[in-house]
Amino acid sequence: MPDVIGGNAGRAYEQMSAELDMTFRDASGRGRPVDDPTAWRICGSQPSPNQPIKAYPVVFEVVRVPERCENAASK
Template sequence: MTLSALALAGVAHADGRTMPDVTGKGLVNAYQALNYDTTIQFKDGLGARRLVLWPGSWKVCGQNPAPGTPLEGKKITLTVVKDHEQCGAPAAG
């Protein structure tokens, strides 16, 4: 199963957790910080609408909600780019 299948918009579990700071981390590490069971929506940081098929080759450029925000009922969106790309770089093409 690919993580893109898990990236459907949904809300975090209501277990009292707060949003960790995952900006700048690899996507695998971000999943570890979110305990793998949290539903996450991805946004391509280059605006190319790519799907995350192999999380080990992506990194987090931005997050919503902000670190420290209670996760109860919140949708989580991570803005991601491939490891070799710069955050905020314009899309090639």
């Protein structure tokens, strides 16, 4: 799994969507839909960065761009 933590979810989607089955999950715990990944920042991933991908979809835990990952419930 590439290390994309801290990056823009939209860029990750553009760069990896052809290679990976991926989904985005609101890491704040509020269950907000991630309709436009460009408005979200990646706080975590399953699998973790630099780990082999063994199951799909790959899950990116994200927060809105102005929010901080430290405030995310599932960071």
